[in-house]
Amino acid sequence: MLNNNFKKKMTAINTIFVGSVAAMVLIASQAVAAQDGHLKVTSKVQKMVVVNKDGATSYKFLPATKVLPGETVQYNTIFENVSNKAADNINIVNPIPENLVYLPNSATGKNTNVVFSVDGGRNYGKAGTLRIKKADGKVYLAKPSDYTHIQWQYLGNLAPKTKQAVQFRARLL
């Protein structure tokens, strides 16, 4: 299969040519007819409301039908193995939508390692380690509001007919 051969070759490509390889991946992906995957991926959004009652604070999640600037939404990505084979090396990549700002420590997922990007998904690192060059030319430690992408690296295999979920919260600017 052209697609399989391409994938095998791809693992050996020198990363110096990342950009051109990426373009090839894109072309190859488009050239191959859509096929049923092993995973089913669902993205849902809800509005998070803080509830203060009897001195206790809790959170309520509502459909994102009425969302105003300054309010918080939570995205849940559910990935389910719908095949009969285990899936591994699972990475969930979620660009933080335009006009939203990521809320610190909100990206979670069972059995995952969470990393972030501040350069549009080109490079990833753990929270608190990323740096960003600002307009004054100086390099600063990136803040959560600088994040552009989140990546959850799922640790281990996802067995057939099982599913997991990851989530993050963001505030509407």
Place this chain on the structure above:
Amino acid sequence: MKLKSLHSELKMNNSAFNLRPIVAGLFCLSILCYSSITNAKGVEAGTNISNMATVIYSVDAEVQDPIESSPLGNSINGTGNGAPTDFVVDRKIDLLVTGNTNANVAPGDSQAQVTFTLQNQGNAIQEFSLLSDYLLTTDNYDVNNCNIEVLGVTGTPASGVVLPTSGDIKLLQYQQASISVRCDIPVDNNGSPIQSGQTSLLGLTATVERNENGTNTIESTNSDSPNTIETVFADDAGTDDASRDGSHSAQRTYIASSSTTAPVLTLDKTILSVVDPDGGSKAIKGSEVTYKIQVNTTGIGSIENVVITDPTPLEMTYKLNSIKVNSTNHTDISDTDNTDFGISAVDTATINLGNFAAGNAHEILITYIIN
């Protein structure tokens, strides 16, 4: 930035193969998201917020084509087979009226100015009406004849806005209007002098009227939908309005910096004429002596319940029906001319002038005969 160290993070959990080319590919697909958006004004109503996750995975050690997410779940590999999870930003109605300058005024001043600002803190272009209230009850006196004018706005006026204007004002997101309210200061406070330091409150209330498309701004009561723009009132309470009512208000103060002159009444009694029985002017028995009582007033305000009494002098007798008030003959009996002799007080002329504004004068003539 040290790309090398960042790459090492990524490699940490991808020992079976190198994911970097694929991740970089995702970067290409999502390049539109590579900008840290800052929008202190709030995202504009109607903006679609779109999200799509992509999952990269392997089966039997072979990398599979990425799978994009969809709201209902997508299991078809490859770019373009997912669907975004969307919602639309709703219309937030929020406004802030702030009192700016007070005014130091003197009674009788014309069109004295206090100023306010109005800011559209919602997330859409919004038209507002402006209403002043000079009849607030917690002050000392009331100004009147108030006129509102929007003098200017920050930045470029919204389409169709011509300044200055005394009509409704349309403001862009977070645009601020400077507003003048000019009122007349009364000369007195319902007849009482306005004292230095006394205040008159002037309230200004702004209320949302129309949306950008010209439709009336009404809070949505229909069932919510992620794909339609609902209108939500999110304003705080002002000095004269409630929270979440589509209005906001503030007050400014007219401070009297000089008081009006208090009314002063003076009386002068003089002999106007003496006519003796022989037609001369000697003060002898039988001579008629006409006294003139001059009532003068100064200052501002109302003089109330003024009653002049003039007892008959010793050795004299009152000449019947001789009282004249402001050149008009008054009778001695108790009737509508509010003048009498000997009825309200024994042997005394009583002239009730009642209430009149300070500044007026009255002349009273009374004639007595020397015994």
